Amino acid sequence: MDGSLNPQHESIENIAQPTHNERARQRFVSSLRKRVMVDMAQSLRRAYEHEVLPAFKQAAKRPPRDGREIRRAMLEHRYFRAWSSLRYVAQELTWWTVLPQVERNAARINAVAKAVARRAGPGSLRLNPQLPIPRDVSAMDIHLMPGCFHTEFHPDDAVMGAVYNHGTQVFSAGLKLRVKGGGVANSIAQWLRVRFPTFKPKRILDVGTTDGKNLLPYLDVFKSAEGYGIDVGAPMLRFGHALARSHGYNVHYAQMDARQMDFPDGHFDLVVSSFFLHEQSMSSNRAILKEIHRVLRPGGAMVHMELPPADECDPYYNFYLDWDAYYNNEPHYAGFRAGDPLQECVRAGFAAKSTFKTRIPNYTTVPDAEFAAVARGARPAPAHGNGASWFIFGGVK
Ligand SMILES: C[S@@+](CC[C@H](N)C(=O)[O-])C[C@H]1O[C@@H](n2cnc3c(N)ncnc32)[C@H](O)[C@@H]1O
Numbered sequence: 188m189d190g191s192l193n194p195q196h197e198s199i200e201n202i203a204q205p206t207h208n209e210r211a212r213q214r215f216v217s218s219l220r221k222r223v224m225v226d227m228a229q230s231l232r233r234a235y236e237h238e239v240l241p242a243f244k245q246a247a248k249r250p251p252r253d254g255r256e257i258r259r260a261m262l263e264h265r266y267f268r269a270w271s272s273l274r275y276v277a278q279e280l281t282w283w284t285v286l287p288q289v290e291r292n293a294a295r296i297n298a299v300a301k302a303v304a305r306r307a308g309p310g311s312l313r314l315n316p317q318l319p320i321p322r323d324v325s326a327m328d329i330h331l332m333p334g335c336f337h338t339e340f341h342p343d344d345a346v347m348g349a350v351y352n353h354g355t356q357v358f359s360a361g362l363k364l365r366v367k368g369g370g371v372a373n374s375i376a377q378w379l380r381v382r383f384p385t386f387k388p389k390r391i392l393d394v395g396t397t398d399g400k401n402l403l404p405y406l407d408v409f410k411s412a413e414g415y416g417i418d419v420g421a422p423m424l425r426f427g428h429a430l431a432r433s434h435g436y437n438v439h440y441a442q443m444d445a446r447q448m449d450f451p452d453g454h455f456d457l458v459v460s461s462f463f464l465h466e467q468s469m470s471s472n473r474a475i476l477k478e479i480h481r482v483l484r485p486g487g488a489m490v491h492m493e494l495p496p497a498d499e500c501d502p503y504y505n506f507y508l509d510w511d512a513y514y515n516n517e518p519h520y521a522g523f524r525a526g527d528p529l530q531e532c533v534r535a536g537f538a539a540k541s542t543f544k545t546r547i548p549n550y551t552t553v554p555d556a557e558f559a560a561v562a563r564g565a566r567p568a569p570a571h572g573n574g575a576s577w578f579i580f581g582g583v584k
Pocket of ligand 1: 321324401445461462463471
C-alpha cells in the first residue's frame with residue numbers, strides 16, 4: 188500500500204470519504220442529536236416543571252434536593268424515556284455511521300500514518316507498546332465508541348484515531364461544538380491571550396490529547412511554542428501525528444500514562460486538557476494533577492476544560508448533565524462533578540490563591556468584543572450547555 192499523500196487528500200482526516208448515502212446518514216444523525224439536545228431537551232424540562240416537579244412536591248412536601256432525586260422522579264416519565272432512548276441511539280449512531288467509511292479506507296489510513304511518521308518533518312511520535320492500558324480506558328467502550336481509544340486491529344493501527352476524528356465531527360456538527368476544529372483549545376488559548384497578555388508559553392503539553400484536535404489551536408495563538416501531546420492510545424497518537432504534520436505543526440506525541448510521565452521536572456510552561464479528567468477515577472485524577480504540578484515550571488499554568496461541578500449548577504441541570512454517567516459508559520462522570528476541582532489542585536501542590544475556576548464563551552460562536560469582555564470579567568459568560576461556554580479550572584505554579 189502506497190503511503191504517499193494523494194494531492195486530493197492533503198490531510199489524513201480527508202482519506203476516509205463517505206459515500207453519498209453515508210453522508211446523508213451522518214447528516215441525519217447530526218440533526219437527530221441537535222433535535223435531542225436542543226429542542227427535545229426544552230420539552231423535557233417542561234415535562235419536569237409541569238408534571239414531575241408538582242407531583243414530587245405534593246408527595247414529599249418539598250422540592251427535590253439534588254439531581255439524583257430528580258432522576259428517580261423522572262425515570263418513569265414517558266418523555267424522559269423517549270428522550271433518553273433517542274439520545275442513546277443518536278450516540279451509538281454517531282460512531283456507527285462513520286465506521287463503514289473508515290473500515291473501507293483502513294489500510295490506506297494506516298499506511299499514510301506510517302509513511303508520515305517515517306518522514307522527516309516537524310514534531311515526533313514516540314510509542315511504547317509495553318505501556319499497560321489503564322482500566323479507566325480498557326474496561327469499557329467510553330461514550331459508546333466501539334473499540335474505545337486504544338484498540339488495535341492491525342500493525343501500526345491508526346483506525347480508532349480516524350473513528351474518533353470523524354465521529355466527533357458527526358457528534359458536534361449540529362451543535363457547533365468543534366467549529367473549525369478544536370473549539371475548546373481555541374477558546375482557552377484566546378482567554379489566556381486576553382487575560383494574561385504577557386504569558387507566552389514555549390512548551391505546551393496536552394494530557395489525554397486523543398487526536399490532538401484540542402492541542403493544535405494553542406500553536407496558532409502561541410506561534411513560537413512547541414506542542415506536546417500524550418495519550419495511552421497508540422491509534423489516536425498515530426492519527427494525530429499524521430494530522431499535525433500534514434498541517435505543518437510542531438508537535439511531539441508520546442504514548443504515556445499521565446499518572447507517571449517521563450518528562451523532567453519543570454519542563455512545561457503550560458499544561459492543558461479537555462474532556463479528560465471526568466473519565467478518570469478519583470485516584471487517577473489525583474495522581475495526574477500531581478504529575479502536572481511536577482512537570483510545570485514555576486510560574487507555569489495548568490488549565491483544564493471540564494464539566495462544571497455539581498455545586499455550580501441547579502439540581503435540574505445536575506440531573507440533566509449526569510445522564511452520561513448512567514447511559515454513556517462514563518462511570519466517573521458524576522463522581523468527578525461531585526468533587527471540588529480547586530481543592531484537588533491544592534492537594535496536588537498548587538497554592539490556593541493561585542487556583543482559579545471560571546466559565547468562558549466558545550470563542551468560535553461569539554463576537555471578539557464579547558469574548559474579551561467576558562475574559563476581562565466585565566460580563567458573564569453565556570449559560571453552560573451545548574457548547575455555548577466552557578467551564579475551566581486550574582492553577583499557576
Ligand atoms: C475524551 S478523550 C479526550 C479528548 C481530547 N482531549 C479532545 O479534546 O478531543 C480522553 C483521552 O484520554 C486518554 N487517557 C485516558 N487515561 C489516560 C492516562 N492515564 N494517561 C494518558 N491518557 C489517558 C484516552 O486514551 C483518550 O484519548
